[in-house]
Amino acid sequence: MRVLRVLHNLEIGGVQRQLLNLAPHLLKEMELHICSLGGGGALxxxxxxxxxxxxxxxxxxxxxxxxxxxxxxxISRGGYDLVHVHRMESIVFPVVVASLGAKVPVVVHHHFLYKWLSQRKKLLESWATRIALGVLAVSHPVMEHSCRELGIPPHRMMVVYNGVKGDRTPLKxxxxxxxxxxxxxxxxxxxxxxxxxxxxxxxxFPTVKFKLVGGGEREERYRELAKELALEGKVVFTGSVLEVEGEAERFAIGVLPSENEGFPNTLLEYGALGLPMVASSIPQNREVVEEGREGLLVPAGDPDxxxxxxxxxxxxxxxxxxxxKMAKRRAEKFNxxxxxxxxxxxxxxxxxxKVPSSSPEDIGS
Known part of the structure; x- marks a missing residue:
């Protein structure tokens, strides 16, 4: 099978990193190509x-x-059996239309709860998604949101959870x-x-320290906020990092207070490292963290x-x-x-x- 994965860019982000981690496993079963619609990127x-x-x-x-x-x-010249487009930055409509023109079936992958689409974009995405061969979602909340917002019949959607690298022993x-x-x-x-x-x-706690791993459009704004809150010398910003595990393995606690997620890859990475977690109690995070087990849940946007x-x-x-211990066990289920x-x-x-029989790496997983 030859598959073309289409993304809006190859910068460091959750979707891109998930595909990079999954790719070595997929390459044992198929030929995989990637098309970036926004130029190159760090990955x-x-x-x-x-x-x-x-x-x-x-x-x-x-x-x-x-x-x-x-x-x-x-797409037509590539000899592809399937095009797999990731729903990011309004690229679904053009990719679905291009795939139909090339007479190649296309699958749309939903990663996020988009709550700010204009009515025009929503209509275009709804049409494109409805005529695609099928629709994947990274979590049940994302599937339910897509069905509700875009009018996709539930029987046309399938949940495929993201995965995380296996059990890791921290080096630091x-x-x-x-x-x-x-x-x-x-x-x-x-x-x-x-x-x-x-x-x-x-x-x-005078000895407590903080680290923020990642870059993005608001990094400078948050650096300024840290100064305003007198956190200089207490919080470290690393900027964009490819191998986040090397930074996270030193944490005593991993935090994810987001108000919206598709599926929280970060929590899986914390779990694989055996980190206790504190996360916002949004439905997507609750698929990984149960209150009092893998960590603690708090209302989104509540610093107290x-x-x-x-x-x-x-x-x-x-x-x-x-x-x-609970976090490690939980992460193992998302290998x-x-x-x-x-x-x-x-x-x-x-x-x-026909679905191929399990390869050796699948046995027991």
């Missing part, structure tokens, strides 16, 4: 090192007939007073909530509740230790071999072809 070389062919198509105006025709020619010793967060510096991740909670904690939960785990080492198997099964069901 392009990493994909090429795996032997994956990467192409770029500049659509210009997203719905440009010339851009769509160019993409259609690339853990800092018992380091509270960290891995996230892109964008609004819905609520880095501001993290910083306000940090300001409350430093007055109680976040600070209190962090203080609880910093003081109650027995609870933190139990959460570490990449299982994600690969579920994705390939979905492909074959949609194409009405």
């Amino acid at each position: 392009e070389a990493s994909f090429e090192e795996l032997g994956i062919k990467v192409c770029h198509v500049d659509l210009g105006w997203k719905y440009s007939p010339l851009g769509i025709a160019k993409l259609s020619r690339i 010793s853990r800092d018992p007073w380091l509270v960290g967060m891995v996230a892109r510096m964008v609004r819905h991740k609520r880095v501001d909530t993290f910083l306000h909670a940090a300001a409350r904690l430093v007055s109680i 509740a976040l600070a209190q939960a962090l203080a609880t785990l910093l003081l109650n080492r027995a609870l933190a230790k139990r959460s570490e 990449l071999s299982r994600t690969k198997r579920n994705l390939i099964t979905s492909y074959h069901r949609l194409l009405k072809t």
Whole structure:
């Protein structure tokens, strides 16, 4: 099987990193190519090192007939059995139209709860998604949202959870007073909530420190906020990092206070490292963290509740230790071999072809 995955860019982001981690598993079962509609990015070389062919198509105006025709020619000449487009930055409509023009079936992958689409974009996405061969979602909340917002019949959607690399033994010793967060510096991740909670904690725990791993459009704004909150010397911003595990493995607690997620890859990464977690109690996060087991849940946008939960785990080492074990067990259920198997099964069901028998890496996963 030859599959073309289409993304809006190859910068460091949750969707791109998930595909990069999953790609070595997929390459054992198929030929995989990638098309980026927004130029290259920091991860392009990493994909090429795996032997994956990467192409770029500049659509210009997203719905440009010339851009769509160019993409259609690339799809037609590629000999693909399937096009797999990731619903990002309004690229679904042009990719679906281009695939139909090339007479190649297309699958649309939903990763997020889009709540700000204009009526025009919503109509175009609804039409494109409805005529696609099938629709994948990264979580049940995303599936339910897509059915409700775009009018997709539930029987046409399948949930394929993201995966995480297997059990990891931290190479660095853990800092018992380091509270960290891995996230892109964008609004819905609520880095501001993290910083306000940090300001409350430093007055109680003089030795506590904080680290923010990730870059993004709001990084400078959050650096300024840290200064305003007198957190200089207490919080470290790393900027964009490819191997986030090397930063996160030193955390005592992993935090994710976001107000919106598709599926929280960050929580899986925390779990694989055996980190107790504090996360916002949105439905997507509750698919990974159960209150009092893998960690603690707090209302999104509530720095007081976040600070209190962090203080609880910093003081109650027995609870933190139990959460570490539970988090590891939980992450094991979301291994990449299982994600690969579920994705390939979905492909074959949609194409009405025979599902291959499990490869050795799938046994017991």
